[in-house]
Amino acid sequence: MMRKLMIGAAVGAAILAAPASAREKQITPYIEAAQIVTADLTNDDVLTYTTIAAGIDATVQSRRVQVQASYRYEHRFAYDNRLADTDIHSGLVRAAVRVANPLTIEAGGLATRTRSDIRGAAPGILQGNVANISQLYAVYAGPTFGSHIGDLGISGGYRFGYTKVQAPSIVSPVNGQRLDVFDDSRSQQAQASLNLKSGSVLPVGITLSGAWSRDDASQLDQVYEGKYGRLDVLYPVSPTLALTAGVGYENIQISHRDALFDAAGQPVVNNRGRFQIDPNGQRRIDYDFDGLYYDAGVVWRPNQRTQLEVHAGERYGSFSAVGSLTYQASKTVAVRVSGYDGIQTFGRQLQNNLNEIPTSFNPGSNTLGQGFNGCVFGAQGGAAGNCLNSALQSVSTSAFRSRGVDAVIAVTRGRTNFGVGAGYANRDYLASNGGPGFTINGFEDESYYVQAYINHQLDRRTSIDANVFANYYKSGIGTQIGVYNVGAIGSINRRFGRFNAFGSIGIYNFGQDRAPSITSLQALVGGRYSF
Template sequence: MTLRRLVTGLKIGTVFVPIVAVIAQPAHARDRNVEIAPYIEVQQVLVADLNNGTDVLTYTSVAAGIDASIQTRQAEAQVNLRYERRFFYSDGLGDDDIVSGLARVGVQLVPNVLSLEAGGIATRSRVDLRGAAPTNTVGQTDNVTQVYSVYAGPNLSTNIGALDVNANYRVGYTKVESEETGPLPPGQLPIDIFDDSISHSANASVGMQPGELPFGWSVSGGWEREDADQLDQRFENKYARADVTVPVSSTLALVGGVGYEDIEISERDAVRDANGDPVFDTDGRLVTDPTSPRLLSYDQDGIFWDAGVLWRPSRRTTLEARVGQRYGSETYYGSFGYQPNEQTSLNLSVYDTVSGFGSLLNDNLASLGTSFSSNRNPLSGELNGCAFGQGSSLCFNDVLQSAASSSFRARGVNAQLAYNHQGWETGLGIGYSRRNFFASQLGALPAVDGLTDENYYANLFVGKQIDARSSFDTNFYANLLDSGFAGAPNVLGIGANAAYYRQIIPGLQGTAAVGLDSFKQDGFDSELTASALLGLRYDF
């Protein structure tokens, strides 16, 4: 029996907080554990609008996907990818294609020194927080768009004598397909929607652990940049900082740091018509004026600091909490990781960062480890928003609450609990996020500058292996959305579903599922839909 050390973490601002899990594992499993399961599905689905009993939609779904888990000496990977084609029988509805998936890969190029990591996600996002909040995305669904994001880059971690040397770089690309918000509350105008962006992130540090000196220290620097197509927006952050760690006991240490950073966010104006109003293209997005000078929407430079405590009472428990001054005001952030056994894992993070839509999505992907479970809605086949693992868990609700194009300051708290025991599999994710947007008062989006939106969310997954041939799972989810726009009502979306799975013959599985979804928006008729599904899945 050997011990396998899983290292992952949470990137909070420019600080990477490690979470370490040590799991007992046989030596042969350490050498190679590869599971690759391609599959195909055929499903018949019925969706009924319970607020309008005559509105019933049926369609056939054909899907192909792959679930893969790879654990070897040189590589770790988790891939869950699915393509679905929906064939509708109702007039006015065209057939639909949906790609959804989540992947994280890590490869050791030079063992314990140089590695390459990559990640990707394909999922749905809400377009505008003021619009509809459908949880069952079937048919002519308003205010929902397809999102794709990928990243890749190398990591260096080594020692030079007593010095710890670390460096990493990654490049990412994010694309939002649609800008259709659907009906908005009276008097509300559409906001500009994110299109695509390329982001870069580079960090390097050198330091020493307590031992040779009565304290530990590190010096680090970093650079982040995101170039978005929409209004040629540019986010750039450069920083340098020094940190110290002063042990108080064998399990408790005081930590603190001071640094200097320069953050600049800028955009160009939109093309204007004869009346001076911004011009929109056929996709509903603002047309960028390439001759416009750059307009500053955020410019913050100067000294920042933070201080706090680091508590590690055991290898399975880590707590770090810091308070300081940054981004022109007080800042609070930290993390808590607890894994009392192989069946239970609790992760909590409090974050405060300035970012753009693409950069934050890449950050979230990079924070997720290479061993996780990403369950799907059994009726729509789409990801449920959270991924749960023993080393790390993560929910994407904070970044996918809307696809606004402007950069923002994001603050919030996320918590995830994973529990697996005697055939039961449980995952709970809850959180709150708050984004304060930046835009130039001289540009095309002055109303967005200073806008603050909020999102409260909860996701619960419970599954059980009944016997060798059957299992079931249930999902519960809820969102309360406040767009921050004057006169725009809050939007509440809730839903639940349950599915039963039965192996018919080796490789062939039958599925039966039901669901109930609702959202309520003041000023509009509330929506309540019921869904039912019968399907077959064959695993090769």
């Protein structure tokens, strides 16, 4: 937790170290129209849509300002009374603005559609009246700073975030225990640290840090609050290798209010499927930890482009290991591997993942609805990127211990850029064993995912790209049956001045273990006018 909170203070200085030659400003609003055909090959059913969209792509890159934004609003008109018209928001923004040395303001935002219940399948986003899909929005902003007073380094930061998830229009068709539906949450994080480099005053480096975090979710009035303090010692054993050890204190408490149940023992829900608070109920403690933790590890930095850091020890009452590898082979190749372990809520985890996306990213073609709900790859000269899958595997109202690993590589070679992302995510749910109703305390969810893309510029006006992805989800709640989703999308784009003509085709397969799968084919043709 402490290490994640301190990332933001260092990011502000690093991402703003762009040379003057890297200055760029481009703001392009656009309108778009397209025709979509989707064919369910399993059930021999064909559906047709017309889409009207408006959006904006913007990039500002300078020594003081780094901003990239890509946002799109789309309305889909269906030609069949069985289908409902649909509004879709898809977008990502990351920004860092150095307002004064050493103060930087960082911000981010996300709009996408994601799986609501990990136990249910989520088909290709365009297919019919899609069940188990929710529209999601998240934003955050806050200052970071880093400076020195003599040999003493000082850094800190504050971040406020808001996450909103609309209830799915069609609840996941899952038999078994009904789960609650997330509404919104407000997250706050603050941290500060003091650092002495090794060899400046003492032969070892010393870092003293503290942090505070709080997440208030409206659903059942859930509250997460954590206070943290930590002391780290770094001992260099060679110019490129150092040993490190740390001890910390943390106080984390998570609680919620009782849900209301009817005479039959079923939860009372509103018209959006959300549980209602029992006015006569109690506040229940889902998780309560107050004590010390410790770890030790190594830091290896053979050159300025490569850094490996691994820590292992005891935390949350059991073994815990975290680590990271960053490798900037050149201005065109970047690699990032991250292993994590922490007590989380859905809102906090999503805000942390969003914060780790670089301020220069590849927005992708955004065709056929696959926008910003998986891995986001860094653009040329930037960081590798980050995957949002660990948070977006499903929307949870309960807190959980989150463990896993993500790996991302982004490469640019002349007219071609490509990226690969993969990972594993585990959630061990934390909930009170007291009170009425079903408890998911101790149940686990697992996710495996891989995603790859390639884009190639054929000439000044023509480009092609392809995306492939595969996901496997397994929940310990209820049936314990795995759910999978695989797909591939290919697109071509041809520019005629301000007008772009494009076409895409995609194939998707989704289903559950020990059950027939469903395969669909989707095609799109359209045009975009940029202002």
